[in-house]
Every structure is written in C-alpha cells, then in structure tokens.
Amino acid sequence: MSDANRRRYGLLIKMASLVIILTGQRGFGLVISEVMYHAPGDGETLEFIELYNNRAVFEDLTGYAFTNGIGYEFDPGTIIGPKSYLVIARDPAALERSYGLAGVRGPFTGRLSNDGERIELSDSCGQIVISLRYDDDPPWLAAPDGTGHSLVLSKPGGDPAEASSWSPSTFVGGTPGEPDQVRAVTEESTALTLVDVGHRGLYFKGTTEPSPSASGRPTTAWTEVGFNDNPARTLWAEGPSGYGYSNEADELRFIATQISDMPGNYMSIYARLPFELTAEVISFFSSLRADVHYDDGFVLYLNGVRVADSGQISGNPPPFNQSGGPATDPPPASIDLTSRMDLLRPGQNVLAIQSHNASLRGSSDCFVSPILRATIGEPGAGVDPQARVLINELLANSDAGTDWVELYNPGPATVDLSNVYLSDDASDLLKYKIPDGTFLQPGQFWAVTEGMGPG
Template sequence: MKTHFLPHPSRLTQLKLWGLLLLWAGHPLPEAQIVVTEVMYHPQEQAGEEDTEKLEFIELFNAGQKALSLEGLSFVEGVMFDFPTGAQLQAGAYLIVAKNAQAIRDHYGIENVMGNYEGSLDNKGEILRLVNALGEGVTRFRYGTRGRWPASADGAGDSLVLRQPLLNNDDPESWTHSFLRGGSPGWQEPSSEADATEKRLIQLGSPGYYFKGIQEPSQGSIAWASPGFEMDASWLEGPSGYGYSNNAAEAAHLSTRLDDMRNTYLSVYARIPFQIQPQELESLEALILSMQYDDGFVAYLNGIRVGGRGVSGTPPAFDQVANAGSDYDPITLSLTSHADSLVAGTNWLCLQGHNVGIGVSSDFILGPQLTLRLQPRADSSAQQRSLVINEVFSNGSDRGDYLEIYNPTDQPVDMTGMWLSDKRDALNLYQIPAETIVPPGGFHVVPCSLETTGFALSSLGESVFLTGADQGFIA
C-alpha cells in the first residue's frame, strides 16, 4: 500500500518558475523538487512539560507538478531518517518528518506525518541534508540563531518558515518566523489574519479507509459511519479521492483508483478521520463540505447524516443505483448546523458513493474537501503585527536603557495590552499600558529596567520579544 500526502492548490506561479530552475548538468533531478519549508528546531518550554523536544519537526514541500516517490531518500546530516517503501509526496503537498510523529499528530491535529527520526535538531543551528539512494544531494541547508535569523524561532514558540520555495535557503533573509505560534506544520503558512481563519481539514490525499460495496458494511445500519466503529480487514487503507475514470480532468480528483469497480460493485464506503483542536471548536464560524462526485453520495459527520445527492434510501442499500448518470459540477454543503456533533480531537467524515449501474458507467468519483472557518481576530491584531522594535539602547549610564518601537504603516496602532520580554520562556514580563497609541510613521519609547519593565537591556546584545495581548503572535 502506497502512502500519499496532501496536495495544496496554491503557489502555481511559484511552482512553474521553480521547475525551470531544477536543472543539474542539463537534466532535472526529480527529487530536487523537494524543499524544506518549515523547521521547528527549538520548541518553547512549557510549564510541567519535561520533553519539549518531542514537538520538533521538519516540513517538506513538493514544489513540482507531479507526485514524487520518497522511497530511498534519507536524512543523513542533522537528523537521521529513512523514508519507507512506497512513500510518495503529491504535487503541491506538504509532509512532516518528526522526532515524535504521534506527539505532532496529537498536538497539531494533522495526519501527514512521518517519523520518528533519530537525533535532535540543534538549538544553536546546524546543517540538514537529504540524499537519494545513490547518495546524491536532494536538498541541504544550514539554519542559525544569531544575526539575521528570526529570534522568535529559537525557543519563543515560533517555527522557522521559508518565505518562498525559490529563495536561497542558506540566506537568513529567506526565512521568517511563523505567522502562528507553534507554526503551521503540514499546511500552507498563512500570511494574514484572513488566511489564519481558514483551515482545510480534509483534502485530496488525506489519509482514509474505504470499503468496496459488494455487501453491506454494517448489516444495513449506519453503524459503519459512527466514530467508534471497529473496522475489520474488509476495510482498506487508502488516501481520499476514490473512484475510476479515463478522463484526465476527472482523474485529477482521485488518489485511490478503483479500477475493479466498473464491472463488480455499485458502491464505495469511506471513513476519513480529521482533527480539531479545543480552541478551534470555541471559535468555529463555519464548517463547509465540498464534494466532487459522480453519480450519487451520502455524507455523515460523526455518525449523523448531514447531506447527500443523487441516491435514494435512508440509508441507501449497498446495491442501490444512483438516480442518474451524469458529470456533476462540485457542490458545497454547509455543515455548520451540525457543528455541535464535533469533538476536540479525532472526528470522522464518512461517505457512501453510488454509481448509476454495473458495467454501464465510464466513471465514478467520490472526492471530499472539508474546510473549517474560524471567527476572525480583532483588527488590532493585524495592525500590531506591523510594529517593529527599531532601536535598542543600553550603556549602563544614568541615562538608562530604552527600546524604541516603530509604526511603519499609515494608520495609528493601538498597543494596549501587548507584552515585552527578554525571556523566550516568559514572554509576559511587561504589559504595555492601556491607550498606548503609536502614530502613523511614528515611534514609541519604552524605558527598560528591572524596576519598570522587569528586565534591563544587555550591552552585550540579546533578544527582545514584542507579543500580542493574548500572546498569540510575536511581532
């Protein structure tokens, strides 16, 4: 069984340009499409948590336009990891290589994770090198912690994120800190508050399970769609996007091909797990299901029927034909009214798809995408992110230490409630007073001492962090 990982539909222009640059001695190395796009090398220490290294990860991105085999690839410097037989990375897809794969799944609620690698990422910086089976270099880069490297990625809670896959990854200027605290492993880094309010829970290639409809999966009941259903050997593992078609446009929606279906069985049942974090449940604004389907389907969320098209029955029998055979446009269903059936942790989207007949249909498609939309954060958060610590003064004289914060925008920025600290594991040392406004293009000076801010500034140099009122981001 091959292992596939999630594609992402964006960055098309970047990918085309990237493909032009992948030339080596006049011939492209296919593996050179792989780019390290995010690294969590120094997770923030948590109170009462002894093993913070378990949240280390390396994110890989397939910058090409075709699926790529990872078989035979190995990390041989920095950490040690051999990719398993049959592993693949879809075009435009992300894959996490982790020190503790299960810890990453549990913490971030993602499934596109491999591990565990041997060793640990060096908190002081090091070289990471990935090679193919012949020992040829696939990708290599050196990260650091000083100078122009983002300070907040060094134990303050952010990850190290590559700005674009085309950039020189040995250059600190090519990297920035993550938009979200903790990073965004396994999916595209958001670049704005609007981006951060939407998360794809299921997409083409998400890990799942399917059952060929040669009989009822649970004796005519919908027990098979419940979260606690125990799957036996008749349930096969395969990434989401199920069916068959000789049409290239339709086949683009498939990850698991069912070439034996046309003349053998009418229906397919699928169980696809996804994760939701507690804070996401609290701020959920909408839950949207998009379906590529041909010819009919029924959808269930944690065992509750939430929608369907083109097939009769409650539930439809395994040998029930679809109402009509046609090529349907994708549809979008709002599942927001069923959000109360969600739980923090693992949830299940379950589908049954039905064809118009055996031996008479040229195609069958069952391709879901499930998107979570969160309530947007306050506008002040986006404005506060634009602030810059512009100057730091420390000389030990009577003049006293101070730092200067600059507003580069053309709008005033309210700093009320923001925090300053020189300690990456205690970001809430000094809170900016209420109604502290930085004018457009203006400055705000903060005198620093143990008495006033809880920290003084070192003349030898150090990192100072400016964070949001809820410590949800580092400016």
C-alpha cells in the same frame, strides 16, 4: 492593518496574532515540512523530521540520504505518495508509541541541534535536493526551542529557506505525519480549507457493509470520530482524498486515489477524512460549506451526522449495494453547512462520505471528492463565541507604580484562563503564565500585574 480590521479580528490571549494556513498549499515539490529539534524535557528520542510531497505523483526516495545535520539513507523502494507525509525519527519506536503512529523511518544518526544547523537531503546521485538552515535566533522564532512546539513550514507558497515561512506548531508536540492547523487570520486570508483533494484519508471498498449491525443491516457507526479504521486490523486502506475511477480529464483532476477494480465488482466507496481544530480556530468561523464533486450519488456526514446527499439514493443509511441513481454526470454539489457548525468540536473531527455507482457494470466512471471550507468572520462568530478574552487596558513604563494589563470577558460565559499565557515577545509566547484555576466571569475585568511569575 486598519482600525476596522483590528476591530474585526480582536485579540486572543494565547497568541498576539493568528494565521490560518494549510501546509498543502506550498509552492515546492518535496520539502521538509516540520522539524522537532528540541523536544520537551529530555526527549531527544522524540526528535523527528517530516517530509511532504506536494506533487500529484509518487516520489521514489531510493538512494536518497540526509547528508548534513543528521545521517540516514532511505531503504530501496521507499515511496512517498502524492500529497503525503513521511516521518524520519531519531528513535522510530519511541515516536510511534508517543504519537500512535506507524511507518516512521529511521533511526537517524546524530541529533538535531537546539541552536540551529543546516539539514541537507541528497538524491541517489549525491545531488543536494533539500537544504534547510534553521536557527533559534532572530529572525527565526524561539518558541520551537524547548517549549515543546515543533518548527512548521506554514507560509503558503513560501520559500523554505526564509525564516518568515516557518512558525511554531499549533500543538505542543507538533503533528508528525499530519498537516498543522496554524493559527491566525491575515487580512489576505479569510477562508480555511479543512478538507481538499489529496487530503489524507481512509477508504473502504463497498464489497460489504463497513459497519453492519448484528443482523447485517447498515449503520452509520463508520461515520463517527471514534470508529476503528485502522488499516492493519480492518478492511480500510489509507489513500489521499478523491476516490474512484474515470476516463474523463475533468473528473480525473479530482481523483487522487484510483480504484480501478470497482467496475463489475462492487457499487460503493466509503471514505473517512479526519481533520483537527482548536476551540480558538472554531470561534473564528462565520460559515461552513462543502463542495462535493461526484458521480453518480453520495451521502455526506460530519462527525457521525448525515448533513447532505445527492437526492438519488434511497435508504437511511443506504446499503452498500444500493444504486447511486441514474448515470447523469451531475455538476458539483455546493452545500451550506453553516447551520451545522455546532457539530464541529475541538480536537479530532471526521468528514465521512459514501459514493454509489449507477450500476455494477457498464459504468465509465464513479468517484467522489468532497472539499470542506470555513469562512473566517468576527472572533466568536462561530459555535464557541465565548472562548475569547480582550485586553481592555494597560499601563506600561509607569513611574507612579506597578505596570499592569487589564483583561475583560465580553461574552456571556465564564472563561477558564488555566494554561493561558501573556507575552510581549513574539519569540517567547510562554513568557508569563496566568495561574491555573483562574476564571473570568461574564463582564468581569481583571488586572494582571508585572509581579506575575514567568511560566
């Protein structure tokens, strides 16, 4: 990497380098996308394997079985949807309780080796369709072996058989059933797609208001992060992003969830598309843009705030039975949301959208498919520019005295270094822990000596 790029990306304390990746960009069809083989503590009951279907078609797993590493045969009629995940656990009930999940399969027999082993999935004819050999020795990273992080298939288009295609999960505990938001920016990757066609989401058929007031008037409560969209208790349903119906090929490629009963029955579709971010990732964002493919009208919300619309729908918010405007086959809407990056937050975020048809009957199409992308810039170019600390100076292998690393806070705000680690070993990112309650004031330097105890 050139000196210019080194200056561009800087240094983050938690990781020596960051790579921003989407698990949905793999070059393989059905893959093992995440493995929790060494859960924290004595949590063998939280071991799991995650499958991902990268194809645009449903995958029937009837008769499929794990035949090496663990044992488990899928029940007849087990289907994994397009661009969807399926989790298999040693103790499904324990995993569902711990992560708030539903639909976890299992239990599998045996246990995943902490030292590495080969996992094989065979089809109904006994042919091996997936063979993964993981390890905790180089070139495999050791971080998933006992730190609480899972092993995540993270390299876009990478070969799952190669150690370089895998990395530790961003979050302790991993993200079973969800894409992992991985960590860093490479020279080749300067954009992060937060929501794309096929993104895991929930939708609501507009036969009534999704979140009516006491008097029955429309509200925007359904666009907020904390809104209850549980399919088991509400009329919301799970389905990959890109919702509606059409008979045109150039529109069908943006529709992942077909809604064929819309004509003549209701005029609107509502969708909630959750995604997760960390403060570190947000701090790299220099711009934010939404591209909305739609017909006939839409209103877009980010974390409960209306940020864009097609200009053809009246009402704030528009009622569920409002027309989407003239049937015009509009081009995609490209919306600069850089000024609204302050709406992004660490943790859960929600991109919400409502789409309205031009008429109840006689319309050949109605669909909506939003794509949300962030551009990567200088560390701290986004909404949280203070959340970084630089390694300013270091002394190593000195005969004169103790080795040390000097940290510097260049920002205008105090930085809390609790739960921050230093390491000179990419396979052991938790090597030295900075004491909890350590704060670095604006402009302050602080020397960390080699006498610091391990984390």
